Amino acid sequence: MNGIHDLGGRDGIGAINPTPEEPVWKAEWEKHAHTFFPLAFRAGFFGVDQFRFGMELIEPVHYLTSPYYEHWLESVIYHGERVGQLDRAEVEERYRYYLENPDAPLPEGKDPDGELVAFLEAAIPAGVPAGRDTGKAPKFAVGDRVTVVDDAPKGHTRKAGYIRGKTGVIELAHGEMIYPDTAGNNLGEAPEHVYTVRFTNEELWGAEEAEPNGSVTFDVWEPYIVPAS
């Protein structure tokens, strides 16, 4: 979707103001919000592409002005409701309770054998690979000049606005991986070949505006590209 999350190349967003050092968690709630990601994944709320789409649906002004982990929270609620694990009215009711009683305890846990901790201790070092091998032959190879299809899908896609219609050269070929344009839209994995394409700054921003002597590489799935004419 042409959402506000698609930020590459937008002007006037403001200064970055990087901090030299900062704690891993900026607030206690961030630890909990982060833990939603692996555990809601385990519970079948979403795959990573669906999780991202849940964030893209956040209202734009809120998206730009909220702390990052609030995006995660919103996506967890969106998918929790979608799969029938969370009810928005119930979340709202409990939210009001905890807002008025911030020190009220959480319910007692129901995991006597520590399966959830064991899941984290297994999943974090093992990861959840997106690579797939269906045996499909790649249509492109390293060195090919390709152009990104200039269309604007309404659902989840990783085809960022700033590379649409642009021409670059394939730098790396990675084999097949889960296709976000299906997986993120609840349509299954449908693996496609992934390539890293390098675009010159001049191609992306025009000779007048481009910084000299530079390029941007962007990963595309095979349906995103066609041979350059």
Add this chain to the structure above:
Amino acid sequence: MSAPQKVTADHQAEIAARVKAVEAIMIEKGLMTTEAVDRLAEIYENEVGPQLGAKVVAKAWTDPEFKERLLADASKACSELGIGGLQGEDMVAVEDTDDIHHVIVCTLCSCYPWPVLGLPPNWYKMPQYRAAMVRAPRRVLREEFGYDVPESVEIRVWDSSSELRYWVLPQRPAGTEGLSEEQLAALVTRDSMIGVGAPKAAA
């Protein structure tokens, strides 16, 4: 602070209450526990962080064969050191040279190589960095990070749009010939592996 980060104490309290509301429901369903939260927090506070990436970089600086394996398949090479996992299943290390400097970004969300760098700093995830780094990297590095890359050095920005996770193998600082791998690792900063800074100079 820049305009889009107006997060008030009230808003923090609201988010904390909403997180607690969702967590309470998940706990009752047996999908979450506070023990799991504590364990995850501990992992990313003490076990998985940029000290791991620094160890990999120091090894690559001292062991040319390891460096070759790292540049060929970063995830596989890191696994030799017991490093890898979530958000680093398919990592690519890109090497800085005298002529080329690399920097990473994720314009669409906040993709970052957790197994070697830990969780990203806030600025990496915020709209400002994501918007500007592909548009004007040389200016951003100079003006926002105080890192001046000469015009003669090409800047390559890697936008992490797929599940590939890029990170930078910085150049070994001058005057470090006699240093051990451990001493070298202490010079490798998180920022140098993102590409927004240089490693520390030899003491």
